[in-house]
Amino acid sequence: MAAMSLSSQTSFERRSFNSTTSRSRGRSHVGASCLASSVFLASWRTRSRTPAPRNRNRSSHARGSSRLTTCVFTGIVQGKTSVISKDVIKENEAMAFRMQFPKGATENLQVGASVAINGTCLTAVEIDQENDTARFDLIIETLRATNLGKLDVGSEANFERAARIGDEIGGHNVSGHVNCVAQLESVEATDENRRLLFSLPKDVGRYVFAKGFVAVDGCSLTVGEVERGDERDSFSVYLIPETLRVTTLGGYTPGDAVNIEADASTVAVVETVARVLAEKNLELSSL
Numbered sequence: 583m584a585a586m587s588l589s590s591q592t593s594f595e596r597r598s599f600n601s602t603t604s605r606s607r608g609r610s611h612v613g614a615s616c617l618a619s620s621v622f623l624a625s626w627r628t629r630s631r632t633p634a635p636r637n638r639n640r641s642s643h644a645r646g647s648s649r650l651t652t653c654v655f656t657g658i659v660q661g662k663t664s665v666i667s668k669d670v671i672k673e674n675e676a677m678a679f680r681m682q683f684p685k686g687a688t689e690n691l692q693v694g695a696s697v698a699i700n701g702t703c704l705t706a707v708e709i710d711q712e713n714d715t716a717r718f719d720l721i722i723e724t725l726r727a728t729n730l731g732k733l734d735v736g737s738e739a740n741f742e743r744a745a746r747i748g749d750e751i752g753g754h755n756v757s758g759h760v761n762c763v764a765q766l767e768s769v770e771a772t773d774e775n776r777r778l779l780f781s782l783p784k785d786v787g788r789y790v791f792a793k794g795f796v797a798v799d800g801c802s803l804t805v806g807e808v809e810r811g812d813e814r815d816s817f818s819v820y821l822i823p824e825t826l827r828v829t830t831l832g833g834y835t836p837g838d839a840v841n842i843e844a845d846a847s848t849v850a851v852v853e854t855v856a857r858v859l860a861e862k863n864l865e866l867s868s869l
Contacts, residue, residue, distance in 0.1 A: 657753030657802020663741040698742045701800030703758025753802030754795040760841040762786045776821040787815025789844035797843040
């Protein structure tokens with residue numbers, strides 16, 4: 583996949599993308615994912631002939647703009663953020679986090695902009711750029727569908743700011759809409775590698791294929807092996823030292839819950855094939 587040029591980035595973003603892009607090189611791509619990604623990038627290039635200004639609102643909430651402002655992430659985690667305060671407004675229904683980001687990470691971040699925290703698209707409601715902190719509100723659906731409610735003061739999470747037109751796409755198209763929470767079943771570690779095995783519900787596992795894409799707590803990863811079970815499916819990923827350094831994945835232990843977002847193009851292909859087969863009174867599992 584051809585990479586797009588970096589037309590306007592902060593110094594922090596340049597450092598972040600340069601230090602993490604290597605995690606995505608050498609991937610094996612599923613045919614459907616590669617085709618859909620190529621169409622997406624071609625469309626993005628067509629719309630990006632005029633570079634976006636540096637202080638542009640990065641959020642998809644700016645509906646009135648005449649330019650494309652779709653929020654999208656790449657799965658290339660830019661670093662770790664930590665919870666410095668947690669306000670439980672109503673148990674399991676509403677809470678707010680204030681997060682501490684690395685120095686310079688909130689540069690040009692505006693109220694209403696989107697940031698992926700552990701792969702979950704959240705809206706920044708308060709920002710202190712001098713101290714690199716931001717506040718996010720979490721409501722019932724976010725708490726139900728993700729692992730964010732389990733974070734406490736001192737907990738670390740992966741973060742990625744929304745991609746802008748002209749940014750390099752080193753991972754894959756990630757929306758920040760979590761499909762399910764998976765469980766880490768086992769960890770196999772060597773000096774230079776780490777293999778993580780996750781189990782997840784079958785209704786999401788049907789979208790996970792060997793050598794395909796998956797976002798685990800916001801990190802774009804290539805799927806290793808896949809096993810289909812009677813009640814749950816499982817899949818493995820392999821992590822290089824750079825991924826372990828930049829993300830929180832290196833500290834996970836069996837039993838930990840992680841956010842999973844399946845590759846959107848794979849979901850579209852599977853659902854389309856399933857619908858066509860249903861019209862012919864066939865089932866996807868019968869093939």
